[in-house]
Amino acid sequence: MVRNFIKYLLYFLLIVLAGSCELVVDTPLPKDYGLPVYSLIIDEEDYGLFKKNVYSNLKINGTLIISGKEYKIKIRHQGFSSRGNFKKNYIIEYEMSDPILSCPKIILSAQAIDPSMVRSFVTSEIFKHTDLYIFDIHPVVFYINGNYEGLYFLIEPVNLYFFLRRNVKVDELYKAFNGNAFFSYELLKDVKYGYEKEYPEDENFRSLEKLISITSSNTEDFPGHLEKVFDVEKFLQYWVVTILTYNWDGVIHNFYLLKNGSTGKYEVVPWDLDRTFVQEGSLTAFPGGNYLIQKLMNYEKYRTMYKNYFRKILNDSFREDVLFPKIDSLKSLIIKAYYDDRWILSNGYDINYETEKVKSFIKERIIYIENQLRNFQ
Amino acid sequence: MTNKILLFSNLKVHNAFKYILLGLAAFLIQNVADVFAQKKVSYDGYFEIGGKSEYDDIYIESYYKVKLETEFEINENTKIEIDMRSDSEDREMRLYEASASIDITERLELEIGDLRKRFGIEEWTSREKLPTIRRSMINRYFEPLGYVNREPGIQLEWKMEDFFISCGIHYNESHAFTFIARGSKSKLAGFDKVFAAFQTIRTRDGQVPHSSAFNGGLVCNVKGFNMELEAFYGQDPIESYYSSISGEKDNVYFSALKTTISKKFSLNSKVISVFEPLLLAGILVNDIDYIDVNRIQVLLGINIYFNDNTRLMINGDLILSNHFYNKSKRTLSGSNAIIQLQIRW
Numbered sequence: 001m002v003r004n005f006i007k008y009l010l011y012f013l014l015i016v017l018a019g020s021c022e023l024v025v026d027t028p029l030p031k032d033y034g035l036p037v038y039s040l041i042i043d044e045e046d047y048g049l050f051k052k053n054v055y056s057n058l059k060i061n062g063t064l065i066i067s068g069k070e071y072k073i074k075i076r077h078q079g080f081s082s083r084g085n086f087k088k089n090y091i092i093e094y095e096m097s098d099p100i101l102s103c104p105k106i107i108l109s110a111q112a113i114d115p116s117m118v119r120s121f122v123t124s125e126i127f128k129h130t131d132l133y134i135f136d137i138h139p140v141v142f143y144i145n146g147n148y149e150g151l152y153f154l155i156e157p158v159n160l161y162f163f164l165r166r167n168v169k170v171d172e173l174y175k176a177f178n179g180n181a182f183f184s185y186e187l188l189k190d191v192k193y194g195y196e197k198e199y200p201e202d203e204n205f206r207s208l209e210k211l212i213s214i215t216s217s218n219t220e221d222f223p224g225h226l227e228k229v230f231d232v233e234k235f236l237q238y239w240v241v242t243i244l245t246y247n248w249d250g251v252i253h254n255f256y257l258l259k260n261g262s263t264g265k266y267e268v269v270p271w272d273l274d275r276t277f278v279q280e281g282s283l284t285a286f287p288g289g290n291y292l293i294q295k296l297m298n299y300e301k302y303r304t305m306y307k308n309y310f311r312k313i314l315n316d317s318f319r320e321d322v323l324f325p326k327i328d329s330l331k332s333l334i335i336k337a338y339y340d341d342r343w344i345l346s347n348g349y350d351i352n353y354e355t356e357k358v359k360s361f362i363k364e365r366i367i368y369i370e371n372q373l374r375n376f377q
Numbered sequence: 378m379t380n381k382i383l384l385f386s387n388l389k390v391h392n393a394f395k396y397i398l399l400g401l402a403a404f405l406i407q408n409v410a411d412v413f414a415q416k417k418v419s420y421d422g423y424f425e426i427g428g429k430s431e432y433d434d435i436y437i438e439s440y441y442k443v444k445l446e447t448e449f450e451i452n453e454n455t456k457i458e459i460d461m462r463s464d465s466e467d468r469e470m471r472l473y474e475a476s477a478s479i480d481i482t483e484r485l486e487l488e489i490g491d492l493r494k495r496f497g498i499e500e501w502t503s504r505e506k507l508p509t510i511r512r513s514m515i516n517r518y519f520e521p522l523g524y525v526n527r528e529p530g531i532q533l534e535w536k537m538e539d540f541f542i543s544c545g546i547h548y549n550e551s552h553a554f555t556f557i558a559r560g561s562k563s564k565l566a567g568f569d570k571v572f573a574a575f576q577t578i579r580t581r582d583g584q585v586p587h588s589s590a591f592n593g594g595l596v597c598n599v600k601g602f603n604m605e606l607e608a609f610y611g612q613d614p615i616e617s618y619y620s621s622i623s624g625e626k627d628n629v630y631f632s633a634l635k636t637t638i639s640k641k642f643s644l645n646s647k648v649i650s651v652f653e654p655l656l657l658a659g660i661l662v663n664d665i666d667y668i669d670v671n672r673i674q675v676l677l678g679i680n681i682y683f684n685d686n687t688r689l690m691i692n693g694d695l696i697l698s699n700h701f702y703n704k705s706k707r708t709l710s711g712s713n714a715i716i717q718l719q720i721r722w
């Protein structure tokens with residue numbers, strides 16, 4: 001019985017093999033999407049392990065092939081709430097540096113909550129017209145072990161190297177996180193609940209605690225005290241773009257606080273801009289649902305500055321004739337990769353419809369802000 | 378806010394799991410009180426050196442790999458295993474596995490640690506003891522689906538004469554629980570061994586759906602020919618996710634069949650002791666609704682044993698794949714040839 005079983009099994013395998021070899025062709029070359037190709041090769045066992053560590057920061061070794069050149073890298077999952085998304089974000093650490101962003105660590109962002117895939121890019125373009133430091137962002141196509149993972153965006157992380165590239169001296173760097181990055185001790189009992197120290201890596205929060213105690217205080221010369229330690233102008237500019245783009249996710253977290261080594265002042269650095277151009281909640285209703293911005297609005301000089309920044313950005317960058325061509329050119333750059341992205345396709349997203357929604361939002365937002373400014377003294 | 382609620386509800390489950398682990402750890406400590414008076418330490422491992430040529434690659438890639446496994450026999454009932462590995466690619470030692478096993482009774486054993494899920498023959502056999510250099514294409518397909526390889530967990534094994542039963546629970550850092558059960562019976566219906574395994578993965582905090590898989594097979598030896606035959610059936614969570622969000626079917630089921638046939642020929646030579654030709658053949662259907670879209674693996678190999686622990690392995694691995702949109706044509710993508718010298722200790 002056993003012998004017959006083996007015999008018939010072998011016959012079966014032979015028939016399957018003969019039937020399968022009817023036509024063998026070369027492996028098709030990866031499709032040309034007109035975007036840089038980031039092709040990651042990881043050992044299968046490591047890949048299995050990696051997939052089982054979505055919520056940990058396990059780093060896996062791999063080889064990244066970019067334009068035919070091999071780079072030794074380490075990869076790990078990135079993000080907080082986004083880790084549950086099916087399309088993942090990654091942090092890639094190079095032995096040397098990324099050939100496009102020229103930094104040793106980059107983020108490969110799936111932008112999984114932005115069906116248009118243009119929001120982060122467009123918002124970062126608006127920030128470029130302010131005095132704030134803003135990360136670089138580039139679209140790429142990403143493969144793992146030869147399988148197309150979809151359209152991704154390379155994002156430059158905000159870290160020591162980010163400021164080194166911009167010749168900025170860093171005294172301290174904090175990341176606003178956990179939805180608790182308030183500027184008042186009434187709301188924030190301990191700064192550690194809302195701010196994560198990125199640099200230097202120590203537990204000394206005294207300088208930040210001092211800043212929050214000043215922003216929380218109601219002293220007579222509040223502006224005078226505040227301006228000594230905080231770059232109010234940059235904060236107002238941050239809020240102008242936040243209001244214009246409806247960046248509600250950047251109010252109580254998702255920004256950095258840099259203590260600039262040259263000025264000795266804290267300043268805001270924007271981060272994570274993919275939840276923009278969508279009306280959600282009331283935090284970004286004009287003039288802004290933030291403790292500090294509301295406090296600053298009690299002072300005429302800040303109101304005037306705020307209004308002037310709105311006027312400047314509305315004149316310089318938040319305009320249909322400036323932003324729409326940027327949206328269209330990015331759309332035409334990513335459209336092929338977008339429509340081959342399985343995750344995007346399965347969700348039934350359409351780039352034309354989604355970018356039109358962003359454009360409509362911008363049009364409506366300009367009208368809304370213009371109306372608000374008319375009555376804002 | 379929704380995420381916070383989810384995290385909190387998960388926290389309860391995590392804590393429950395944590396307490397189970399802590400309880401078991403306490404039990405283990407009780408057993409290993411004389412940890413500093415180890416009765417026996419044994420070493421296991423391998424050194425491998427070889428060259429690999431992938432289809433479509435220009436160069437042959439050379440490599441070497443090392444495994445260092447240490448087993449501490451704490452007392453007659455308790456053992457601890459630590460497995461460290463490295464290779465020429467990474468050049469850094471990595472902790473691969475750490476586990477403890479406790480003999481509760483003569484027939485009942487408890488294992489705790491980073492354990493293999495032991496889903497299929499290739500998962501309950503150490504890689505260095507397999508007749509092939511790499512694991513099969515089917516096993517590799519299971520890696521990103523989470524059905525194979527190591528995960529922290531607890532396994533209980535019960536052995537009695539020809540019967541073997543094990544069950545376990547695993548938890549990983551993608552917040553997924555696995556419940557796995559395996560049973561085998563030796564000497565049944567003319568076969569040396571018949572076995573079956575079932576596992577179900579319950580996911581949390583993510584969009585990857587729950588999934589389950591079944592494996593069954595047999596092992597037999599006829600006139601010195603050692604044959605293994607295995608079948609696999611289950612849900613592909615990744616394809617199921619894509620299919621369900623596209624508004625198509627909720628579950629995509631895969632199916633696979635694999636056989637390995639080998640025979641060891643003893644030689645009366647001072648240099649070569651055993652010559653072992655082998656054939657591994659397998660077929661993998663990613664979606665059983667489209668059985669004509671599949672991947673076929675045919676691996677031909679030779680193992681030349683210089684002694685029990687040293688062998689030269691040569692594998693020619695042909696993988697033929699077609700695509701849903703082009704069923705009549707197949708590519709050789711993933712095919713490779715490898716030559717390797719392996720020394721075990």
